[in-house]
Amino acid sequence: MALGLPPLNFKPHCSSTSTFSSSSTNYRPAVILPGLGNNTGDHKKLEFTLQEYGVPTVVAKVSRIDWLRNAAGLVDPNYWKGTLQPRPVLDWYLKRVDDAVQEAEELAQGGKLSVIGHSAGGWLARVYMEEFGLSHISLLLTLGTPHLPPPKGLPGVIDQTRGLLYYVQQHCKKAVYTPELKYVCIAGRYLQGARFVNDSKVAVESMATIDDDQQVSDVAVVKNKTDSTPVSTTFQARFVGQGYKQP
Template sequence: MAVALASVDHSFNFRFPTFCCSSKPPTTTYRPAVILPGLGNNSGDYHKLELTLKEYGVASVVAKVSRLDWLRNAAGLVDPNYWRGTLTPRPVLDWYLKRVDEAVQEAKQLTQGGTLSLIGHSAGGWLARVYMEEFGVSQISLLLTLGTPHLPPPKGMPGVIDQTRGLLDYVEKNCSKAVYTPQLKYVCIAGSTLRLLPVCWAHAINL
């Protein structure tokens, strides 16, 4: 993860299908959402997503991340756990978790005492699980992940390399499972394009 920036796709293809929901402005105010950028992405990549959510009555805050920020992950190279494939999120990703917490605190000002949703793109999805494990889930009702690998790659298979150097193993062993519960709901979306077909985004993040 520390050196895998060259292969990152910085394009975030988000489209809201017009047949999914009514085109009329919403009459309901939904709980706000915090958007967690994926590996190599910056906050600006999610501007269209912010605007689309706003059109459907969902206020959002994007965690403030720049592309250069991801170079901080290179600090993991000096950790022997990186080379052993047993890297842990902290301290190498403390900077990211801090940005997420800042965004959550900002979004809480919009909740009027209610809860909020997290939307994690790619690595932002499993980093959201780390955040919830470290900072708590009392203000969070739902985690929606987009193209997020929630399980570590299989071990012992030729040609299979864990690009997270053990981070997904840590998440699997130490974070709450990504399963739907009445208290904390999960929606996982994967595919070649981030487009929901019969499901409306506004409803999906307010289950």
């Protein structure tokens, strides 16, 4: 399962709520999906910011203790084989997503919705769209979501999702950017791990690749250009382990 990341804080750049209430612009409702270990309250600031801009917002109702339900996967042999599937282990989360989507659909009054997935909530949104349909969704925005599974055959690399991301890659629709549906991915910082008992240096670099035969109407790529400079390995990097990077 993807690591739970701290909720992202967005500061509204607006003078007052009344500025937007007087506007004739109608924004499509947004549904926020919490990441692993996060709860509904962690995303209150984001919800408030969107509402300040006039975007009706619904956050899926998830508590921290709810995530203990995932322990049911431990009794599934596929967990230990690394071939775990989202259902039925994550049915409880998909139900919370569906409840939030239905609430947002009432606000949309027949219009489209935006889905915002934080961390694991991003790829779980893709599972939801595959299982429940996506005709009512026009935007999937993911924040710090690992969309690709870890590479196989590398020593020290462990699939924390126990096969879930491999399932998403094989069975869920690829990213698109069309008038009907847009995928927008926002990534943040990452920590590249290192061997725990080795004095190796960690090279910090950025790399993004696009390898998809699916037609894409428009793509925007933003790259943070930095010099690849070896730095001393920290205990935190060793604790994380021999990590990998995901675009």
